[in-house]
Amino acid sequence: AQSVSQHNHHVILSEAASLELGCNYSYGGTVNLFWYVQYPGQHLQLLLKYFSGDPLVKGIKGFEAEFIKSKFSFNLRKPSVQWSDTAEYFCAVNAGYSSASKIIFGSGTRLSIRP
Amino acid sequence: NAGVTQTPKFQVLKTGQSMTLQCAQDMNHNSMYWYRQDPGMGLRLIYYSASEGTTDKGEVPNGYNVSRLNKREFSLRLESAAPSQTSVYFCASRTGMSTEAFFGQGTRLTVV
Numbered sequence: 735a736q737s738v739s740q741h742n743h744h745v746i747l748s749e750a751a752s753l754e755l756g757c758n759y760s761y762g763g764t765v766n767l768f769w770y771v772q773y774p775g776q777h778l779q780l781l782l783k784y785f786s787g788d789p790l791v792k793g794i795k796g797f798e799a800e801f802i803k804s805k806f807s808f809n810l811r812k813p814s815v816q817w818s819d820t821a822e823y824f825c826a827v828n829a830g831y832s833s834a835s836k837i838i839f840g841s842g843t844r845l846s847i848r849p
Numbered sequence: 850n851a852g853v854t855q856t857p858k859f860q861v862l863k864t865g866q867s868m869t870l871q872c873a874q875d876m877n878h879n880s881m882y883w884y885r886q887d888p889g890m891g892l893r894l895i896y897y898s899a900s901e902g903t904t905d906k907g908e909v910p911n912g913y914n915v916s917r918l919n920k921r922e923f924s925l926r927l928e929s930a931a932p933s934q935t936s937v938y939f940c941a942s943r944t945g946m947s948t949e950a951f952f953g954q955g956t957r958l959t960v961v
Binding site for chain 1: 882889893899949
């Protein structure tokens with residue numbers, strides 16, 4: 735069964751620091767990958783997605799992620815974080831090409847930014 | 850556009866009571882999902898419906914049932930609520946395989 739691991743449960747950074755959040759998935763075939771963000775008290779919103787093509791994908795608000803197939807990883811990066819990036823971040827995977835495929839989420843990483 | 854609408858937003862139940870969480874989307878999406886979110890556990894898939902007329906179990910289906918009433922609506926039913934079902938429930942929908950899911954605002958359910 736597919737699964738997603740986010741090893742960083744809580745990350746605390748100062749403003750302007752660089753960010754990298756880890757995401758690893760377990761599935762040997764074709765995958766679609768997502769990063770979602772949840773601001774306090776809100777629902778999930780898509781940050782970026784990878785379906786095929788260039789493994790370096792750019793999303794909203796200056797976020798990017800790199801798909802490394804050999805490492806089963808899809809890490810999220812941002813060169814310089816802002817206080818407004820305080821949120822919870824979820825990595826998700828959708829395995830295979832079946833129309834009945836599921837989207838499975840990781841346990842999330844809470845990001846706290848010190849002003 | 851309303852997107853994905855969930856009702857109610859908040860609910861308190863007593864142990865053993867039943868209730869149905871409603872979800873409707875106006876984006877003509879084929880697939881719909883129900884997740885629960887618990888602290889430190891992320892979102893866990895309860896049930897999903899790849900298309901109208903089909904439903905499948907997710908990661909944590911026990912204690913829940915679903916109905917895909919039509920293409921727009923996907924409801925989640927708790928037949929006999931338990932305190933372990935206290936959670937925030939999110940409904941989501943998407944067009945198909947190579948698209949992202951859009952989420953509703955969530956239902957905060959407390960079972961006492």
